Amino acid sequence: MWEEKNKQLYRAFEFKNFRDAFAFMTKVALLAEKMDHHPYWTNVYNKVEIYLSTHDAGNVITAKDEALATAIDKLL
Ligand SMILES: C[C@H](O)[C@H](O)[C@H]1CNC2=NC(N)=NC(=O)C2=N1
DSSP, X not given: OOEEETTEEEXXXXXXXXXXXXXXXXXXXXXXXXXXXXXXXEEETTEEEEEEOBGGGXXXXXXXXXXXXXXXXXXX
């Protein structure tokens, strides 16, 4: 589940392998473009970590972050 970390929404995802992790990232990327809201994220092999905050609002969590987090969860 998403948790609040340093004024950001954070969630870690684990997949079977890199292929599945990257397929997920591709879907998130398209979603982010559609919503005009983009993740700070890391990927190492089968793990993806996502941090969401709104830079435009001074690096805090806003409704845009909540909306993207909810949309990302629906991809799973
Ligand atoms: C101009 C454009 O809408 C903004 O720069 C958007 C783009 N994507 C963004 N993504 C995130 N995570 N935070 C923002 O503040 C943000 N701003």
